[in-house]
Amino acid sequence: MYDTLKAHIVQRFGESEQRRIKKLLQELELGDMRPSQLLREMRKLDGNGMNDAMLKLVWLNRLPPDVRSIISISREPLGKVACLADKILEARDGPQLHAASNAVSSVPNHTLTQQIEQLSKEITILKSRVSSQSRNRNRSSLRNRPQTPQSTAETCWYHFKFGDNAKKCRPPCTKSLN
Ligand SMILES: [Zn+2]
Known part of the structure; x- marks a missing residue:
């Protein structure tokens, strides 16, 4: 019709x-x-x-x-x-809702969209920053870990570190100097 x-x-x-x-x-x-x-x-x-x-x-x-x-x-x-x-x-x-919707519509829609885009960008940056920080922390904790080889019950520090090329030996040690 x-x-x-x-x-x-x-x-x-x-x-x-x-x-x-x-x-x-x-x-x-x-x-x-x-x-x-x-x-x-x-x-x-x-x-x-x-x-x-x-x-x-x-x-x-x-x-x-x-x-x-x-x-x-x-x-x-x-x-x-x-x-x-x-x-x-x-x-x-309800009149309140109408007033509220008027207030919202007075803010241009594209501004709101831009703000949301900006926020999600910042979140992405923050996320990558946090993850790279935790990566760095892991790396530095690896770096800070004492590099000195730990002697075991069978092997002394020198033999543990230099193997058969060890020039010194310290008891107790199962290996012997060449
Ligand atoms: Zn030794």
Whole structure:
């Protein structure tokens, strides 16, 4: 039904008006507007080209489905229906939520995205820094470990370190000097 109406409207208005009509039918979204505000914007764009019944159909099409289903039953004049839609949306979302969503949307979206990207970059840098630090710590602890060979019960320090080339020997040792 909506598509038929759209075709009818596009047909009815001249080529010059099609862009305006297209905006009215396709680009105008509820967004942060109240339903009554949206209706006013539509009326402005329409410029009395459509009767209220047509306008109502276009306007309803932009409302959230649950609100639309309640509103579409109403036989009240379009202006009153718009007020009703405002109230339903307000009752559903609450005025606080609307205020909050306005505050959020006043921060440009790309800034938020940039901040998130920046944060994840910093986390990546921090992660690599931490892992390289722990690597260094392992390496330095290896370096700091005493390099002097430990003599065992069977082998003295000299034989342990120099093997058969040992020039000295210290008891107790099972090996002998050459
Ligand atoms: Zn020895």
